[in-house]
Amino acid sequence: MNIFNRNKNNCEECKEKFESYADLIHHARHAHHRTIVKCSGCGKEFIHEKDRLHHEREEHERKVKDRYR
Ligand SMILES: [Zn+2]
Ligand SMILES: [Zn+2]
Structure with a gap:
């Protein structure tokens, strides 16, 4: 279920x-x-733009795309 671990x-x-x-975010920002x-x-x-894009695609855009199908 959890693909982020x-x-x-x-x-x-x-x-x-x-x-x-x-915690990793906090470390990357400060260290x-x-x-x-x-x-x-x-x-x-x-931390990475590509991770954000992947997240947005998986978590947010998919719902929008399904609606237009
Ligand atoms: Zn480090
Ligand atoms: Zn999000």
């Missing part, structure tokens, strides 16, 4: 492991000064 909470810059994705991107649909935060 596969090594999602590992920092790819220093290989540190975190309990949650939120590596990464720019965090936010989902415009629900406010969820992501």
